Amino acid sequence: MAETVVAKDETRLRLDLGYDGSGFSGWARQPGRRTVQETVEIALGRLLRLDSPAALTVAGRTDAGVHARGQVAHVDVPAANWAAVAATAMRGLAGLLPPDVRVHTVAPAPPGFDARFSALWRRYTYRICDDPAAADPLRRADTLWHRRALDIGPMNQAAQACLGEHDFCAYCRRREGASTVRRLIRLDWARRDGVVVAGVVADAFCHNMVRALVGALLAVGDGRRPVSWPGEVLAAGVRDPAVHVAPPHGLCLEEVGYPADAELARRAEATRRRREAPAGPGRG
Amino acid sequence: MAETVVAKDETRLRLDLGYDGSGFSGWARQPGRRTVQETVEIALGRLLRLDSPAALTVAGRTDAGVHARGQVAHVDVPAANWAAVAATAMRGLAGLLPPDVRVHTVAPAPPGFDARFSALWRRYTYRICDDPAAADPLRRADTLWHRRALDIGPMNQAAQACLGEHDFCAYCRRREGASTVRRLIRLDWARRDGVVVAGVVADAFCHNMVRALVGALLAVGDGRRPVSWPGEVLAAGVRDPAVHVAPPHGLCLEEVGYPADAELARRAEATRRRREAPAGPGRG
Numbered sequence: 001m002a003e004t005v006v007a008k009d010e011t012r013l014r015l016d017l018g019y020d021g022s023g024f025s026g027w028a029r030q031p032g033r034r035t036v037q038e039t040v041e042i043a044l045g046r047l048l049r050l051d052s053p054a055a056l057t058v059a060g061r062t063d064a065g066v067h068a069r070g071q072v073a074h075v076d077v078p079a080a081n082w083a084a085v086a087a088t089a090m091r092g093l094a095g096l097l098p099p100d101v102r103v104h105t106v107a108p109a110p111p112g113f114d115a116r117f118s119a120l121w122r123r124y125t126y127r128i129c130d131d132p133a134a135a136d137p138l139r140r141a142d143t144l145w146h147r148r149a150l151d152i153g154p155m156n157q158a159a160q161a162c163l164g165e166h167d168f169c170a171y172c173r174r175r176e177g178a179s180t181v182r183r184l185i186r187l188d189w190a191r192r193d194g195v196v197v198a199g200v201v202a203d204a205f206c207h208n209m210v211r212a213l214v215g216a217l218l219a220v221g222d223g224r225r226p227v228s229w230p231g232e233v234l235a236a237g238v239r240d241p242a243v244h245v246a247p248p249h250g251l252c253l254e255e256v257g258y259p260a261d262a263e264l265a266r267r268a269e270a271t272r273r274r275r276e277a278p279a280g281p282g283r284g
Numbered sequence: 285m286a287e288t289v290v291a292k293d294e295t296r297l298r299l300d301l302g303y304d305g306s307g308f309s310g311w312a313r314q315p316g317r318r319t320v321q322e323t324v325e326i327a328l329g330r331l332l333r334l335d336s337p338a339a340l341t342v343a344g345r346t347d348a349g350v351h352a353r354g355q356v357a358h359v360d361v362p363a364a365n366w367a368a369v370a371a372t373a374m375r376g377l378a379g380l381l382p383p384d385v386r387v388h389t390v391a392p393a394p395p396g397f398d399a400r401f402s403a404l405w406r407r408y409t410y411r412i413c414d415d416p417a418a419a420d421p422l423r424r425a426d427t428l429w430h431r432r433a434l435d436i437g438p439m440n441q442a443a444q445a446c447l448g449e450h451d452f453c454a455y456c457r458r459r460e461g462a463s464t465v466r467r468l469i470r471l472d473w474a475r476r477d478g479v480v481v482a483g484v485v486a487d488a489f490c491h492n493m494v495r496a497l498v499g500a501l502l503a504v505g506d507g508r509r510p511v512s513w514p515g516e517v518l519a520a521g522v523r524d525p526a527v528h529v530a531p532p533h534g535l536c537l538e539e540v541g542y543p544a545d546a547e548l549a550r551r552a553e554a555t556r557r558r559r560e561a562p563a564g565p566g567r568g
Contacts (some may be wrong), residue, residue, distance in 0.1 A: 020421040067422055090416050102419040130455070132374050135386040138306040138351055138426050138536070 011079045014109035015040070015056070018069045020100040022141050022249065026064040027071075036101060037064070040073070041094040047089060048081040059115045059124050059256040060205070065248030067142055070123070070255040074115040082108070097197060112265025113258070117272050122205060123255040126198040126214045126246065130222075134194020143195065145248035148222035150196050152189040155221040159187040161231025162213060170233050170240060171213050172206035179275060180206050187213065189221075196221075204275075214246040295363045298393035299324070299340070302353045302383040306425050306533065310348040311355075320346070320385060321540025324357070327380040332365040333372060343399045343540040344406050344489070349532030351426055354407075358399040366392070395543070396549025401556050405469060406489060407539040410482040410498045411531065414506075427479065428534035432506035434480050436473040439505040443471040445515025446497060454517050454524060455497055456490035458546040463559060464490050471497065473505075480505075488559075498530040 006012045025033035037056055042221035044117040059072040093103045127143040129135050130150045162184055169180040200210050219225040233240045259267050290296045309317035327340040343356040368490035377387045411427040413419050414434045446468055453464040484494050503509040517524045543551050
């Protein structure tokens with residue numbers, strides 16, 4: 001519970017941000033690697049003239065190469081430091097951040113807000129171009145080029161079997177002691193101008209979960225596997241080496257959903273109770 | 285006329301292509317520079333096993349840093365060499381080209397087709413983001429980030445004064461002896477999700493013309509100049525140093541329009557008669 005309580009002389013800020021994941025070793029800090037977390041924390045530290053580095057908590061800990069348009073994070077900072085820069089914070093951050101990260105908004109969060117634990121759902125997209133006549137070099141950083149034509153009818157049919165609350169351990173990289181039960185709310189494919197886009201929503205995702213699901217559905221879409229296969233893999237409950245995890249660069253975190261302000265603290269409590277012990281589920 | 289006549293043992297191919305201009309010194313070959321033309325000519329030479337390099341003629345000779353989604357070019361190649369690879373040409377080119385250029389289609393052109401002189405019009409877009417909350421790092425390669433908020437009402441009003449046939453020498457880099465008379469068919473601005481996009485269509489464009497027009501309209505949109513200014517600059521007929529040529533990376537050649545097949549040769553003839561002597565207008 002400690003994290004939801006903000007110290008009296010501190011302000012909890014909510015940040016909405018986007019990044020091109022190509023040049024980052026993912027969100028989470030790692031020694032000796034360029035990460036989004038460290039890049040933003042350094043910029044915040046400079047903006048706010050902090051003595052110790054800002055420590056961000058994030059809604060979706062994206063992997064290396066995964067992008068975001070609607071990432072959400074929070075950070076607790078001394079109230080006085082925030083007050084001193086609040087009016088110019090957006091412009092300040094734009095000048096302090098490299099062009100592959102943009103902070104879209106930064107403002108005091110409503111009481112009870114926790115970027116990770118208050119979230120109700122995360123929405124990702126996965127972009128695939130299967131038509132050489134539509135391959136757009138300007139979108140190659142966030143679009144997978146697939147050599148075989150995809151039929152989204154069977155892909156949508158197969159996705160149905162994965163919706164709802166399941167143990168997604170067949171589609172996750174396991175972490176000792178962490179639950180892999182998640183509720184998949186939406187997984188569907190649409191085609192626009194030669195590009196096939198998946199919309200994927202879940203309460204939260206395990207590590208590699210979207211990319212493994214996309215990999216299984218790709219095999220259905222280009223005819224290598226029957227429509228029933230992704231559901232069978234899910235039901236079997238063990239990682240199937242035939243499921244190829246799709247590359248990271250087609251994946252983008254688009255949006256994180258939160259309840260109304262009055263529900264933020266209650267939601268954070270409930271999520272923490274359900275998922276935290278003995279080890280967090282990791283990916284948010 | 286010589287260019288419209290294809291030798292008997294040769295096939296004229298039409299290529300439709302797209303590229304991310306970021307890594308190129310423009311379309312046209314230049315010694316010691318990486319250009320789109322040379323990159324595609326080398327790939328075609330390998331694909332078709334040509335003794336001498338393929339020589340491409342292009343619809344729009346884009347400048348350094350300018351992108352294309354709908355560029356069109358033609359090339360005359362030995363018919364036998366084409367016949368030998370026709371069935372696998374698309375896949376072959378995809379393997380031979382770097383990821384910042386894609387050939388969307390390559391096929392024998394209809395009789396009379398000339399990528400440059402048969403064209404009726406060229407359509408460009410220019411993308412500008414003026415809202416920090418909407419700045420998408422994934423689109424930074426093809427979107428100008430503008431610090432001041434833009435009002436597209438006055439921009440659209442000002443653009444009206446530039447439509448029609450005019451001598452655009454005030455908006456062009458002059459080339460000795462080349463006409464700068466062009467017919468501007470469309471120039472309008474629309475806002476979508478925090479991004480302002482210009483659609484610009486003309487029979488052809490002089491060097492720098494779209495970017496200079498965009499630069500003048502930007503000054504209107506953010507309030508630095510009155511609505512009447514871009515039209516006054518046009519009417520004055522001399523380059524105005526107050527017009528800042530907009531950066532290349534917001535600009536993209538989206539589409540080239542051609543007449544029906546039966547009209548291709550006639551159109552090429554007419555264009556050549558009107559524009560060629562004593563020196564070509566250059567930019568297509």
